[in-house]
Amino acid sequence: MSFIPTPLNLPEYPFRITRKDTQYFIFDEIRKKHLVLTPEEWVRQHFIQFLIFVKKFPRSLIQIEGGLTLNKLQKRTDIVIFNNLGERVMVIECKAPAVKITQSVFDQAARYNSVHKTKWLVVTNGLRHCYAIIDHQSSQFAFIEELPDYQLL
Secondary structure, eight states: OOOOOOOOSSOOOOOOEEEETTEEEEEETTTTEEEEOOHHHHHHHHHHHIIIIISOOOGGGEEEEEEEEETTEEEEEEEEEEOTTSOEEEEEEEOOTTSOOOHHHHHHHHHHHHHHOOSEEEEEOSSOEEEEEEETTTTEEEEESSOOOGGGO
């Protein structure tokens, strides 16, 4: 049996969820396709809608599951946000609600961001959201309470 959606610490959205046999699928409006509904995908889809409808991020500047090479290994980032110049400005790592946001989870996202070098790094499990601003020159970061609207990035 596949994942049964649970409430998150994000607004609810009217997702298109379908079922085939015992497998559930969620329609991804960015990629325009149905995806297997896993706990991580549930979080990713909610966070994308939060970015679009609450924080006013343009859909066209959101990339989902982009590839990257880290230490000669192929990895992928859950969500990358671009600015109007086509520059990466934010990396978002989504975890299943059951995964606690620990230092090692944050470090994983930071390693991915060492390739992208974005100013913003977000880690979420749908229940807890960690937002950080990164200064790559000094290798310093600061956590903030709330993610600003897109226009303020």
